[in-house]
Amino acid sequence: MTEQATQEYDDNLMALLEAVWGEGFMSPGGVDEVDRYLNGIELTGLSVLDIGCGLGGIDVHLVKRHGAAMVTGIDVDQALIDRCDLLAQKYEVTAQVEFICVEPGPLTFGDASFDIVTSKDSIIHIPDKKGLAADVYRVLEPGGWFVASDWLAGYEDEPSQEMKEYLVVEGLDFGLASAKTYLEALQSAGFIDIEIVDRNDWYRQQARLEREQMGGILYDGLASKVGTEFLEHEIEVWDKMIIAIDQGQLRPTHLRARKPARD
Numbered sequence: 001m002t003e004q005a006t007q008e009y010d011d012n013l014m015a016l017l018e019a020v021w022g023e024g025f026m027s028p029g030g031v032d033e034v035d036r037y038l039n040g041i042e043l044t045g046l047s048v049l050d051i052g053c054g055l056g057g058i059d060v061h062l063v064k065r066h067g068a069a070m071v072t073g074i075d076v077d078q079a080l081i082d083r084c085d086l087l088a089q090k091y092e093v094t095a096q097v098e099f100i101c102v103e104p105g106p107l108t109f110g111d112a113s114f115d116i117v118t119s120k121d122s123i124i125h126i127p128d129k130k131g132l133a134a135d136v137y138r139v140l141e142p143g144g145w146f147v148a149s150d151w152l153a154g155y156e157d158e159p160s161q162e163m164k165e166y167l168v169v170e171g172l173d174f175g176l177a178s179a180k181t182y183l184e185a186l187q188s189a190g191f192i193d194i195e196i197v198d199r200n201d202w203y204r205q206q207a208r209l210e211r212e213q214m215g216g217i218l219y220d221g222l223a224s225k226v227g228t229e230f231l232e233h234e235i236e237v238w239d240k241m242i243i244a245i246d247q248g249q250l251r252p253t254h255l256r257a258r259k260p261a262r263d
């Protein structure tokens with residue numbers, strides 16, 4: 001695995017993901033899933049860093065629904081950052097969001113720059129979980145929450161044969177790690193109140209609905225947008241992913257942890 005994640009998501013893949021997961025989303029569950037992982041976390045008037053902002057749907061939501069004062073979305077793909085800017089214009093939140101294209105690697109923000117750090121299904125692309133956790137801790141204000149969702153591995157060492165097959169057809173640059181690895185990374189960074197909530201059961205059902213829609217109600221519209229060959233390939237990705245999800249090898253997971261307040 002490398003950290004060279006730039007331009008992995010091409011126009012066809014973005015069109016497909018938005019059709020299946022909603023405008024501005026490159027991960028499952030839409031705004032409802034965002035609200036679930038943020039449950040109980042107050043964002044009103046706060047500054048938020050979103051690592052791996054994708055198409056910006058979450059960032060717009062954090063401003064419009066959660067009242068964040070300023071959301072900084074970072075991503076390694078300039079084409080995605082351009083799309084985020086367009087979405088912010090469409091929803092008239094340009095004064096409350098900024099999107100920055102960054103190099104993979106350590107965060108370049110100063111210490112204690114943000115009240116909240118969030119990320120949805122993007123840390124999977126960052127292999128060094130320990131380095132990332134330490135970095136997030138550094139840029140958080142004392143007392144601030146790191147609150148995220150990510151795709152975790154249900155295995156420590158070797159994936160199952162079916163998981164390997166899924167990873168090959170998916171073809172994205174993943175740095176998957178287990179809940180144990182995430183926990184150790186958060187603990188060693190100094191976080192407290194760590195919670196890791198498995199979402200495998202939820203996504204087991206959800207992924208089947210998505211697959212049904214891709215082969216049914218969405219098929220013709222998507223085929224005319226992205227071509228039948230690409231669509232059929234993505235349906236195969238979903239079929240293999242569902243097996244990996246059913247086996248518990250791939251586990252969508254909510255994560256939260258707090259930087260201790262100054263005494």
Ligand SMILES: C[S@@+](CC[C@H](N)C(=O)[O-])C[C@H]1O[C@@H](n2cnc3c(N)ncnc32)[C@H](O)[C@@H]1O
Pocket residue numbers: 003005007009024025026027051052053054055056057058074075076077080103104105119120121122123125126
């Ligand atoms: C599955 S998408 C999720 C996007 C968005 N959070 C969402 O849920 O719709 C993962 C995103 O992480 C970005 N990414 C990959 N490596 C990254 C890194 N090192 N730093 C920041 N973003 C990264 C990708 O370009 C992509 O936009």
